[in-house]
Amino acid sequence: EDEAGQAKIRSGASSPAFTNFARDAIGDCMRRDRRVTVMTAAMCQGNKLEPVREEFPERFFDVGICEAHAVAFAAGHAKTGLRPIVTIYSTFLQRSYDQIFQEVALQNLPVTFMMDRAGLAGPDGATHHGVYDISYMRVFPNMVVLAPGDGPELAKMLDFAIASDVPVAIRYPKAPAKDLGLGDQPIELGKSQVLRWGTDGAILALGGLLESALDAAELLAQQGIDVAVINQRFVKPLDDALLEKVFNECKFVVTVEEGALMGGFGSAVLELASDRGWEARHMRRLGIPDQFIEHAEREELLADLGLSAAGIADKCRELAAVASEVA
Template sequence: MSKALNKMGTAAAAEQPQKKPAARPAAVRPVAQGGGQPAGQAPGRPAAPKKPLLDSVALPQGVRDLSVEDLSRLAEEIRALIIDTVSHTGGHLAPGLGVVELTLALYNVFDPQNDRFVWDVGHQAYAHKILTGRRSRFATLRRHGGLSGFPRPEESPLYDHFGVGHSSTSISAALGMAVARDLSGGRNKVLAVIGDGSMTAGLAYEGLNQAGGMERDLIVVLNDNEMSISKNVGALSSFLSRNLSTPWMMRLKKDVEQRLRTFGRIGEELAALARRGEDSFKHFFTPGTLFQSFGFNYLGPIDGHDLREMISVFEQVKELSGPTLVHVLTKKGKGYEPAESNPSYFHGVGCFEPETGKAVKFAGCSLPSYTEVFGRALCELAAREKRIVAITAAMPEGTGLSRFADEFPDRFVDVGICEQHAVTFAAGLAKEGYRPVVAIYSTFLQRSYDQIVHDVCLQNLPVTLCLDRGGLVGEDGATHHGVFDLSYLRHVPNMVVMAPKDEAELRDMLATALAHEGPVAVRYPRGVGVGADISGPMRVLPLGKGELLRDGEDFADACILAAGSRVHPSLEAAEELEQAAGKKVAVFNARFVKPLDEEAILALAARFPKILTVEENALAGGFGSAVLELLADKGDLSSVRVKRLGLPDHFVEHGTQKELRAETGLDKNGIRAALEELLQA
């Protein structure tokens, strides 16, 4: 199965001036329309420009009435709009371009309003958004207050039938919808559109297994974007699979089996022999046996850019009953040469020049990202320690492990989109004396919670969890913010939880984690650090000890206890407040969310009458809660007033990190405002 990037760790999409959708960029290959002079046109006279179909067709219903030629024109227009928009907003370009024809074929045959569509992950649903009433707002894609980069029922209750963002959920969700339809006496179709990368996850197979066993009317469209699954692609395999699964052939096979059974035991044996013969014959030419073993009728593989063929197959599928899987071959980045040549880069991309595909360079920051610092530091440590093994879940580039994979290929493992497996696999390595480092985005590590508790922490194994994108991640929004990890990790016994204030401290924390004889989580944010010096050697930090960064005997007004990415903004807020109002505020870098530096925090609570805790994590159960628990159990809450600053008890929408931190009060200005409110209380 493919290890294609079906997750969304995108590059930052910087704010750029909006512009109206332009003509098709030069790098977009036009869909062939056929040659020759149009009938009735005078030789040499240029053809009158055709009105764009996006402007003249009532969508999405109008897709059903278009000819294949007009659908090809519409595909070209949609592709140009996606390229132009994503070049300004950033986003998941290659997946969206690869399914334009597939989306049109589906909506030509099925009813996107009454039939139910679940787009797995959802980063492949840009064409779906354009076709379902959001074309006029498409320029706001992933902008603060604009369209989400993923399907969201709140955004379009009529057409976004299920909220998505993480991979491999579509089959299970679609099966639930199919059962609900049957219980309600409905007759609509339910479709799950899932990529081959998402098929690496166990959840997809759990859904397949249940769906095949229940024999419900369910359609799974497997979007295989040329990464794996099938090498046996050609006219014969496509012909065999389609024609052995037509409704009349299905009825014929059923009738023959019933007639053979009338001959008793001999007939039963003949029927079984016929089934085995068909399976062997099809398996020789097609990859369908795997899905047939789950109880699915299998059709494919078919060309996912051949509208005529797809429409024919989907019309056929529409008449079938029971679970059916349609295997569609597409090309990531289809129609845009830069994305076709480098689909991994254009899977999730920042702003770029549509004519060339080159990234737009912005003046200013040239600092390395936390991800890059982590990757380099791990390589440095691995060169000295042969027991280090790096593990990722289909995100070697996104987690900074590409360099490690090149330098230490025998000690690098990409497990695919299998976070649960990644953690338990790491536990097995640790049990045998190795030092596994599991690099996963914070939001995706949520999927392996039971494995963290049961397989790692219960056995107190030295597994290092490196949580990239801890905190607010920006334009990918609510499905991708890593804002719960401090809460869901700190209460697990044996777990050590660290959050660095800068890139130098990240290096030290990585060295500290690998020196510790037990499970450790290091969480760090998306983006660049503050420019700390990372040229020196890494050092092992004393376990559970923070550092007082700003203090003085005359400091008597308040103290900020800050964790991770909010330490430096807290320093800036404290300094500004002193300059503006003469208030004396100390700042303490916690470093460890677990174990807390109890001695230091209790001493600060005894010195300062007011304490502000600051974290880029959900307030519920986070760092501030840990401080309050400590003061309640071992301190004197009657002598100190504590205010917690963090993320509220609701999901934060999409926007730039700067916008979202300002909105939630976690930037310098928000921290200062919280300080002023605390001091006035």
């Protein structure tokens, strides 16, 4: 522990970025499967895809600053039996919303969306924060939406996507991707992962904030609060069976996402709880509030928004106190 009595938080500063893992995973898929093609919209450098372009020039397409064309082009590839990957910043994929709807989701085509910079983009500010993709992707029938908890899991999710016959969207942040040791099991549709179990409460962690959720659980354990930590993996479809167990056995539930709360992951969980009639009085959502977020370093913004390990632990302590009063 440090002088403030708080558990030292894992440092991922020296870990490769999620973007690096994405690039390497794309290259691996292209080596194994000649059906895999890549579309980007003037983001070859930003997404660190130069090695992929150099190795596979005949299957790599940079369409320039025209995201709508990139998605429509990918849909055309999918119709011919190819397995296209569209790799674009989350915030810029919004420009192709009609094509995602008309050309991909409606046709139920196997296009994979690799949404880089999903979450807070740090100093790039409000125009580049990719916080709306969960809300705008999960509404489409046929669409599967995932978020990896660490770098190796991103590669497994891409393998899952390429093997799928439906549209798949994978979101990941501009952040280090420390290997959290999530195991070697392949991704199974709609299945989350229990990393630790406790009935005092549960943290449902999505994507790049999983490490902070694990650190928060360690802080809480030092104070005698035993919480479950779930590596959510899927926003759509949700793991109904596991969530039912969580709501039935845990005294409180906290969802954690690096995305807009309105229409986001936490909203999806609340919708399911409402549909199933689960008790959700002691559920709270942590994420991006209904406001534009200014520029600052990502870790600073996460702390300000209550999305750091300390912030997550604070919310859990608050709910644990309320739950104990009710009991």
